[in-house]
Amino acid sequence: MHSSKSYTLTEAQKKIERYCAYQDRCHKEVLGKLREMRMIPEAIDQIMTHLIQENYLNEERFAKSYARGKFSIKKWGRNRIVNELKQRQISSYNIKSALKEINEEDYLDTLNTLALKRLAQIHESNLQKRKKKLADYLLYRGWESNLVYEKLKELI
Incomplete structure (x- = not known):
């Protein structure tokens, strides 16, 4: 379970700074981490404010x-x-x-590459089942249904 170690405000702040510096975090993750460290709400508010002001958290x-x-x-x-x-x-x-970070051309190229790669792994002779398997795979990964169905028409 959780360690019963308690942290001073300064220790907790340093630990969380390292946590945020290692990779970008969202507020929810950082709040969870601070609660896990058993920090009181006042300390949490103070640390969160510090992290935002110092750009550890954005x-x-x-x-x-x-x-x-x-x-x-x-x-x-x-x-x-x-x-x-x-x-x-x-x-x-x-x-x-x-x-906006995702380039449209890269997006469509990636969908194409992913669809072709997956299609090569589907060993299904029934055309409908083959289509369904590819569609399910792409939809599960969050590709928009209109793009998925266009791609199916093109490939199968």
Whole structure:
């Protein structure tokens, strides 16, 4: 379970600064971490304010790097990225801003590459089942249904 170590305000702040410096975090993650460290609400407020003022914590920057990373590394579509950001309580303004990080041409190229790669792995002779398997795969990864169905028409 949680360690019973208690932290002074300064110790907690230093620990959280390192946590944020290692990779961009959203407010929700940092709040969770501070609660895990058993910090009192007043201390949490003070630390959160400090992190924002010192630019350790920046939701727009978090959203942008999250979107870039999940698109380029995990090959997620916009829907999945949006849903994951919403779960992290990111504002719609910051979500819009994050989606602008994804180049449209790269987006469509990635969908094409992903669809071709997956199609080669589907060993199904029934055309409808083949289509469904590819569609399910792409939709699960958050690709927009209109793009997915266009791609199916083109490939199968």
